Amino acid sequence: MEAIVKNLLTSIIILFISTSHAFSQGKTDLKVFISVDMEGITGVVNWEDVSRDGKDYEYFRKIMTKEANAAIEGALAAGATEILVRDSHGSARNILPEMLNSNAKLLRDWSGGFKSMMEGIDKTFDAVIFIGYHAKAGTPNAILEHTMSSRNITDVSINGISLPEAGINALIAGYYNVPVVFIAGELAVCQQAKKLIGEIETVAVKEGIGNAALNLHPEVVREKITEEVKKALLNLRKYKPYKLNPPYKLVLKLKNEELVHEKSFYPGAKRTGDWELTYENRDLLEVMKAFNRMH
Ligand SMILES: [Zn+2]
16 A cells, blocks of 8 residues: 555656656746857957947947847747847947847947856856857967957966856856856857867857968858857757866966066965965955956
């Protein structure tokens, strides 16, 4: 008798687990966060292309907006009900609001907060998407490669892992248990993201050859982005939030003597080399705050 009750209970539990999984697979309230940088947008090869006073800037901000739209269309096709687009480049005022798909909200300008390119992310989101991303500082055959600040930073590592912006931002998303499921940008950043995150869909829009780049056509890129974003969001269970183990040890290699000296006074920061600062904390958000203030 007891065995029968036990078996019955087990079947009920299994039935409950499998139905709740079935529900989570076809989510009814899919919330998507899209962080859009500019150096990794199709066609961009020079700082002038991504600077307000550059002759082709107005052109490339349109392409940037269209690549954001391609991701939004993919998200909508997968059933997204809420989409936040974070303009993450330079002034954070590049995406053209009128041209952006009206189903998304646009976060413009810098708040002064430490989440920076991930401003607006929280635990209510289901997935993160990166558009227009570029490789980390020091990457060979990469386009406009840098990590957060091309003027000040040589390298950023946490727990011995050298990180591109995609890695830093994936850690912030991971803190809120949100996985990064897709990245579009140059080939080098797609490879770096795959190496760090593992399961992630990518669209390499261009391949660096020294300082030059071989580009796909913008239309081809947009089609690929829509298709891959949709595919990723329909298979959300494949992807895991990106996390490292605490305590977190941030090592920052800077380019400027004065800056190294000045930032060594950030509470908890230590100068650990001629051009190097180290900061350690068990709380990832404290590390991100420190990073934001130390460069
Ligand atoms: Zn940028």
